[in-house]
Amino acid sequence: MAAHSWNEEKAAKRINARLGEVKVVEIKEYVRDTDLNNLPVATAYRVNGVHVYVEILNLTEMLETTAEEGVTCHRRTLRFLNLHYRAVNRILEAVDAIEVDFHNQRLHAAVTKPYDNEAKRVHRAIATAQLIIDVLKETGEEGDEVIPPANVRVGVDTGIALAVNNGRR
Numbered sequence: 532m533a534a535h536s537w538n539e540e541k542a543a544k545r546i547n548a549r550l551g552e553v554k555v556v557e558i559k560e561y562v563r564d565t566d567l568n569n570l571p572v573a574t575a576y577r578v579n580g581v582h583v584y585v586e587i588l589n590l591t592e593m594l595e596t597t598a599e600e601g602v603t604c605h606r607r608t609l610r611f612l613n614l615h616y617r618a619v620n621r622i623l624e625a626v627d628a629i630e631v632d633f634h635n636q637r638l639h640a641a642v643t644k645p646y647d648n649e650a651k652r653v654h655r656a657i658a659t660a661q662l663i664i665d666v667l668k669e670t671g672e673e674g675d676e677v678i679p680p681a682n683v684r685v686g687v688d689t690g691i692a693l694a695v696n697n698g699r700r
Contacts, residue, residue: 561694563646567629570696578694580643581656583628584686585663587615587636592679612636615681618666626659631694638663641692653689660685 552572561567561578570576593608594600616633623630623640631639642656667681 556695558693561643567694570694572696574695576694577691578641578643579646579649579691580629580641581649581652581687581689582631582692583638583640583642583656583660584688585619585638585640585660586684587667587681588684589679589682590636592682611681615667619663622659622662622666626655626662628656628659641694649689653687656687656689660687 549572554573556573556575558575558577561576565576567576567578590608593611594604612635619633619638620630622628626642627644629641629643631641633639640659642652642659644655645651664683664685667683
């Protein structure tokens with residue numbers, strides 16, 4: 532069985548290869564309904580939008596619902612995160628927002644419509660964030676009083692940003 536240990540030479544080669552892929556980056560303008568999924572790594576889109584960031588602050592509290600950390604509390608928390616992800620995904624689809632990134636308890640989404648009205652985009656983003664907060668309060672299973680309601684923090688940012696695919700590695 533091969534050992535999977537870090538190797539400086541292999542890491543340097545991998546880093547140099549990735550840097551070579553983005554030596555020249557083509558910047559394009561985002562236009563109506565441009566698909567930002569699976570972008571080539573050397574392509575970026577200039578997007579004028581409103582970014583919404585939602586983070587669950589009390590995930591640790593959710594994991595501490597049992598006397599000892601173990602399968603039960605992890606199962607409950609993962610079940611909650613699964614329900615949360617599915618609910619938020621449906622909300623984003625319904626309001627025509629773009630899911631940028633969703634890691635564990637942190638969501639980053641972008642509102643790009645209406646294209647010509649920043650104030651309306653901001654209002655739509657705030658309404659979407661409030662809807663997510665309201666749904667998170669209700670996410671759970673009937674009779675499951677053990678998982679506390681999600682305590683969230685929301686951030687909203689507006690302006691031009693570059694949409695890129697910076698890979699998984």
